[in-house]
Amino acid sequence: MKSGELSVLSIFVCEDNKEQRERITKAIENIVLIEELDMKLALATEKPDDIIDFIKENNGVGLYFLDIDLKATINGIELATKIREYDPRGFIVFVTTHAEMSYLTFIYKVEAMDYIIKDNYRNIKERVHQCILDANKKYSTKSTDLQKIFSIKVDDRIINIEYSKILFFETSSTIHKVIVHAMDRQIEFYGKMKEIEAKLDSGFYRCHKSYIVNKENIKEIDLNNRCIHMVNGERCLISTRMLKGLIE
Structure with a gap:
């Protein structure tokens, strides 16, 4: 990819629960396929460091679905702040059972695109679908308006x-x-x-x-x-x- 050109929008999932991670990943892959979007699932992992290492080595803009309680050295909100260092234009979505922690996204200034509560799978799937469509629309708009970047x-x-x-x-x-x-x-x-x-x-x-x-x-x-x-x-x-x- 030439510097300044926008690549395919990459999607990332960081969720420590294997079953939930697989369900979200499957939903994302189906949505991208059905909607025929120019996106790709770049990485689904339980480890925050995997996300950080990937975006350190790969330029581009991402859509990130992050759990907050990751049972790791850092939580999802702290991961989001690190993502912002390497991908300031990325789209961050929190998928979590912790509704009471939504205020932290403002304190940490991570500019979350959405905050999805894990109440039922159908609701999660619908919200993930809408986030993907919204991110695609905003990203496509940026592709015409955004200054070229080196x-x-x-x-x-x-x-x-x-x-x-x-x-x-x-x-x-x-x-x-x-x-x-x-x-x-x-x-x-x-x-x-x-x-x-x-x-x-x-x-x-x-x-x-x-x-x-x-x-x-x-x-x-x-x-x-x-x-x-x-x-x-x-x-x-x-x-x-x-x-x-x-x-x-």
């Missing part, structure tokens, strides 16, 4: 930068590292210019072996000195060989 992995964090805020990418003096110059910050990360160039859209141009520039944020091109002036005053180099392609 995602960078730095240590155990995923940092998202809007394309419009990127000025240029520059080869770092540290081997195997690249620096992205954005409007409000600079971030150094492990990467290869060739791979970054392949992920970006046509708004970016490889103007030098050490630079990839965002054409939308160029203020001026100094032909004599082969230098590009960006809108914030920063500068990057352009090689003689690549000059013609940029001007055209």
Whole structure:
């Protein structure tokens, strides 16, 4: 998946009760199939760490059905706060017997999409169905309105930068590292210019072996000195060989 493109909406289930987990999982798979939705069940597990490890390694937006009492080192609400670190645009739904704990979703500011009480299976199934439809609708709307995003992995964090805020990418003096110059910050990360160039859209141009520039944020091109002036005053180099392609 290219950075900035929206992938298939992934669905996750974290429920410690095996029977309930299997019933919810089966319901989700049937709903996605019947409604012919562009979604996939990515993971169903009893372990919160499985969810966290998965989203650390995989970019994208998810729909999460979480039990609150997970009988693990963290509960479902704490899991939701960790999910928000890696998937700030994801949809979180709590499925639980603990109606009295709903207020905690506001205290922890996890922005839950819904709070389903485990009273009877038919009600759960109907509510899960509606959550899937609502998430699909909102996600589809975002696909047309959402700014393109470039995602960078730095240590155990995923940092998202809007394309419009990127000025240029520059080869770092540290081997195997690249620096992205954005409007409000600079971030150094492990990467290869060739791979970054392949992920970006046509708004970016490889103007030098050490630079990839965002054409939308160029203020001026100094032909004599082969230098590009960006809108914030920063500068990057352009090689003689690549000059013609940029001007055209």
